[in-house]
Structures are given as C-alpha cells and as structure tokens.
Amino acid sequence: EAEVAQSPRYKITEKSQAVAFWCDPISGHATLYWYRQILGQGPELLVQFQDESVVDDSQLPKDRFSAERLKGVDSTLKIQPAELGDSAMYLCASSLGYRGKTDDGYGYTFGSGTRLTVV
Amino acid sequence: QKEVEQNSGPLSVPEGAIASLNCTYSDRGSQSFFWYRQYSGKSPELIMFIYSNGDKEDGRFTAQLNKASQYVSLLIRDSQPSDSATYLCAVKPASGSRLTFGEGTQLTVNP
Numbered sequence: 001e002a003e004v005a006q007s008p009r010y011k012i013t014e015k016s017q018a019v020a021f022w023c024d025p026i027s028g029h030a031t032l033y034w035y036r037q038i039l040g041q042g043p044e045l046l047v048q049f050q051d052e053s054v055v056d057d058s059q060l061p062k063d064r065f066s067a068e069r070l071k072g073v074d075s076t077l078k079i080q081p082a083e084l085g086d087s088a089m090y091l092c093a094s095s096l097g098y099r100g101k102t103d104d105g106y107g108y109t110f111g112s113g114t115r116l117t118v119v
Numbered sequence: 120q121k122e123v124e125q126n127s128g129p130l131s132v133p134e135g136a137i138a139s140l141n142c143t144y145s146d147r148g149s150q151s152f153f154w155y156r157q158y159s160g161k162s163p164e165l166i167m168f169i170y171s172n173g174d175k176e177d178g179r180f181t182a183q184l185n186k187a188s189q190y191v192s193l194l195i196r197d198s199q200p201s202d203s204a205t206y207l208c209a210v211k212p213a214s215g216s217r218l219t220f221g222e223g224t225q226l227t228v229n230p
Contacts, residue, residue, distance in 0.1 A: 031216060041223075042123075042221050045218075048216075055217075091162055095216065108218065111162060
C-alpha cells in the first residue's frame with residue numbers, strides 16, 4: 001500500500017536552533033499538506049501545496065517557518081529559530097489531485113508524522 | 120465559534136455497545152465530511168467520508184449527515200477495545216481542498 005514518507009520520526013532540539021522535516025507524498029499526488037497537531041488538539045493546517053505552488057499558507061508563522069516543494073514532489077518544512085511552543089506533531093499529508101486542478105472530494109493520507117520536542 | 124466542533128470527551132462505552140460521536144460545523148457551504156481515527160502517538164487514518172444527506176454504512180461504522188442542521192455523526196456498533204482511540208471530524212469547505220479538523224473525541228471501549 002502506498003504511503004506518505006516522513007522523516008525524522010522524532011526530533012529533540014534546543015530552543016533557538018533550526019530544525020527541518022521532510023515529506024515524500026504518495027507518487028502522483030499533486031497536493032501536499034503540512035499540519036501541526038499540538039497534544040490534545042486537532043491538526044491545524046500550516047501550508048498547502050498544489051504541485052510546486054503554495055495554495056494556502058495563511059496559518060504559517062512566516063517569521064520562523066518556511067516550506068518548499070521545489071520540484072513538486074517531496075517537501076521540506078523548516079523552523080528557525082525553534083521555540084518551546086513549537087513542540088508538537090508535524091504531519092504531512094497528500095491527496096489525489098490532477099496537476100493543474102485542485103483536488104476535490106477525497107480525504108487525505110497522512111504520513112507517520114514527526115514528533116518535535118523543543119527544550 | 121469554532122469551524123468544527125466535536126462533543127467533548129472522553130467517551131467511555133462497554134464492549135459490544137454502540138458508540139456515538141458527534142460533530143457540528145459552521146460553514147453551511149461545506150461539501151464533504153470525514154472521520155479519522157487516531158491511536159495514541161500515531162497519525163490519523165481515514166475511516167469514513169460522506170457527501171450526501173443521510174446515512175452511509177461501512178461494516179460496523181455508520182456516518183450520518185444532516186446538512187440542514189450542519190451536523191455529522193459517527194456510530195460504531197458492537198464496539199471493541201481496539202476501537203479505543205481519538206476520533207477526529209474533518210470538514211472540506213465549499214471552495215478549496217483543505218480539511219478543517221475538530222479537536223477530537225477520545226473514545227474508550229471497556230472490556
């Protein structure tokens with residue numbers, strides 16, 4: 001069964017340090033999402049890509065977070081500098097969407113996530 | 120008002136009982152509705168989706184949608200201890216494809 005790959009699974013970093021997460025979506029999935037899930041809460045969208053273009057980054061704290069998907073395949077989410085409040089699970093998801101069109105109707109497949117702890 | 124609200128938990132039911140999970144949403148134009156199950160420390164997995172008013176059944180799971188009331192629910196029949204997890208309701212808006220999630224309801228099924 002096709003999977004969304006994420007790495008690392010766990011990351012511990014000191015505050016003010018830089019940290020990066022990687023995601024490889026299911027092959028052929030044009031739409032990629034990064035979500036953040038704080039313990040006890042639901043996932044919250046950080047950024048959505050359609051191919052290599054950002055569709056929605058309205059909730060991304062742009063002073064410290066950045067995301068890219070240069071070739072429209074895998075993606076990297078970076079935090080610099082990390083803060084204590086960034087401790088959370090970072091989830092990547094992808095969905096079936098036709099290149100050039102927005103996906104419609106179907107739920108996503110999530111990767112296993114990266115558990116970030118900032119100390 | 121939150122975009123997606125779920126009934127506060129935790130919810131505890133005995134094995135074999137019916138578990139009922141509820142969700143309301145604020146965007147009347149929302150088109151698609153999803154239920155995800157999330158085990159502790161794991162990522163969410165899709166278990167049901169529904170687009171049309173009424174019921175949709177898949178094995179022990181039934182999703183119910185009432186767009187007029189902006190209400191969606193998930194029923195789990197013959198609950199098993201393995202159903203113990205957090206259930207997330209997610210809603211797709213009228214435009215765009217991003218899903219908005221509720222905060223989840225934690226379900227415990229007691230043997």
